[in-house]
Amino acid sequence: xxxxxxxxxxxxxxxxxxxxxxxxxxxxxxxxxxxxxxxxxxxxxxxxxxxxxxxxxxxxxxxxxxxxxxxxxxxxxxxxxxxxxxxxxxxxxxxxxxxxxxxxxxxxxxxxxxxxxxxxxxxxxxxxxxxxxxxxxxxxxxxxxxxxxxxxxxxxxxxxxxxxxxxxxxx
Amino acid sequence: xxxxxxxxxxxxxxxxxxxxxxxxxxxxxxxxxxxxxxxxxxxxxxxxxxxxxxxxxxxxxxxxxxxxxxxxxxxxxxxxxxxxxxxxxxxxxxxxxxxxxxxxxxxxxxxxxxxxxxxxxxxxxxxxxxxxxxxxxxxxxxxxxxxxxxxxxxxxxxxxxxxxxxxxxxxxxxxxxxxxxxxxxxxxxxxxxxxxxxx
Numbered sequence: 001x002x003x004x005x006x007x008x009x010x011x012x013x014x015x016x017x018x019x020x021x022x023x024x025x026x027x028x029x030x031x032x033x034x035x036x037x038x039x040x041x042x043x044x045x046x047x048x049x050x051x052x053x054x055x056x057x058x059x060x061x062x063x064x065x066x067x068x069x070x071x072x073x074x075x076x077x078x079x080x081x082x083x084x085x086x087x088x089x090x091x092x093x094x095x096x097x098x099x100x101x102x103x104x105x106x107x108x109x110x111x112x113x114x115x116x117x118x119x120x121x122x123x124x125x126x127x128x129x130x131x132x133x134x135x136x137x138x139x140x141x142x143x144x145x146x147x148x149x150x151x152x153x154x155x156x157x158x159x160x161x162x163x164x165x166x167x168x169x170x171x
Numbered sequence: 172x173x174x175x176x177x178x179x180x181x182x183x184x185x186x187x188x189x190x191x192x193x194x195x196x197x198x199x200x201x202x203x204x205x206x207x208x209x210x211x212x213x214x215x216x217x218x219x220x221x222x223x224x225x226x227x228x229x230x231x232x233x234x235x236x237x238x239x240x241x242x243x244x245x246x247x248x249x250x251x252x253x254x255x256x257x258x259x260x261x262x263x264x265x266x267x268x269x270x271x272x273x274x275x276x277x278x279x280x281x282x283x284x285x286x287x288x289x290x291x292x293x294x295x296x297x298x299x300x301x302x303x304x305x306x307x308x309x310x311x312x313x314x315x316x317x318x319x320x321x322x323x324x325x326x327x328x329x330x331x332x333x334x335x336x337x338x339x340x341x342x343x344x345x346x347x348x349x350x351x352x353x354x355x356x357x358x359x360x361x362x363x364x365x366x367x368x369x370x
Contacts, residue, residue: 011201018197023185036200043204069277072363076281079359080352111187124367127274132178133185146273160174163181 010050014043017063020134024064026115027130028071034078042070057143064136064144068127075123117166125159128152132159222252240313247305251298258294262287278364285357292350299339299346306335 014021021042029035045066053062118126131141138152145152225248233245266284314321314328 014197014201019186036196040200040203040207043200044207047204047208065273065277068274069272072274072278073281076356076359076363079362080356108187110184114181114184122366123363124369129181130185133182135182144273146275160177164177 006050010047013046013050013059013063017060021063021067023115023134024067024071024130027118027126028074030116030119034074038070038074041074042067045070058140060136061140061143064131064134068131068144071127072123113167113170117163117170120166120169121159121162125155125162128155129159129163132156222256226252240309240316244309247309251302255298259291262291262294274367278360278367282357282360282364285353285360288353289350289357292346292353296343296346299342303335303339307332310335 022039025035025038025042029038046063049062049066053059057065118129121129127145128141131144136144138149138156141152142149147155229245229248233241266280266287272280310328310332314324317324
């Protein structure tokens with residue numbers, strides 16, 4: 001690929017999948033500044049990996065693999081640097097979920113609550129539910145995560161139960 | 172509400188459109204990524220240029236003033252540089268595959284990369300010791316080979332020796348810090364791998 005073609009492809013991917021990448025980043029990190037860092041990290045990894053894309057999987061699988069790999073990288077780097085737990089939300093983040101005096105839009109609050117609940121799940125369940133919500137079939141989720149389709153199905157059942165509980169916890 | 176309905180509702184909530192300002196933010200991010208990519212290439216080029224400069228300078232000095240000390244110094248610079256580069260290539264063999272593999276392969280590769288960094292740190296610590304011994308021996312040899320100017324040049328040699336020790340100590344502290352950081356990362360990575368495998 002020449003440089004112009006590469007830049008055009010990169011730009012197209014960002015337009016097509018930018019919001020999905022944003023959602024993936026939000027499932028790994030709740031603090032806005034760190035979420036931004038993670039998004040940048042994903043984009044940089046995509047930019048570096050794009051010339052090596054040979055079409056041996058779909059563009060979407062390629063992109064979600066990169067995003068989740070960077071998400072995992074973010075999780076273990078944070079744990080290593082601060083020795084913090086990956087699941088619990090900070091008090092500040094939870095506070096943001098309550099109705100504010102400025103009355104955030106109802107839909108936006110619902111989304112924030114769902115994302116916060118997803119972040120409370122163990123990483124393995126979080127990945128499966130996030131990819132399911134992105135409309136990926138189980139066969140493609142298995143390709144992204146490197147596990148069997150059966151394993152995806154089992155994780156999805158657990159993820160749904162865990163998510164229901166997490167949402168109840170945020171009521 | 173049945174399971175499908177529940178999933179559909181979550182999917183709807185999950186995909187509620189992000190604010191319009193996001194478009195602008197993506198453009199800014201895209202620019203940042205491209206400039207970051209250029210910076211990374213520049214850094215790599217600078218590293219390469221500095222290595223090549225050391226090699227050329229050592230060759231130039233020994234060519235114009237071919238005393239045994241200068242020739243030994245030039246040879247040492249070449250040997251040390253090639254040893255370091257050779258180890259670096261050997262240590263990273265097979266570890267820089269594409270970042271788009273599946274999660275499982277990526278984690279395994281990441282663990283190998285962390286272990287390669289630990290190997291590199293151990294190598295560098297030994298390398299610093301060898302270099303320090305060489306510097307001390309070379310400075311002593313250079314000093315004693317000119318007894319007529321011993322009094323004048325001892326100050327310069329002592330300063331050079333102090334600089335060598337100071338730099339070595341700096342590197343030593345840096346590598347100890349890096350080793351601890353890397354060990355913490357390996358522990359966190361192992362924990363993450365185990366938690367994913369447990370499901």
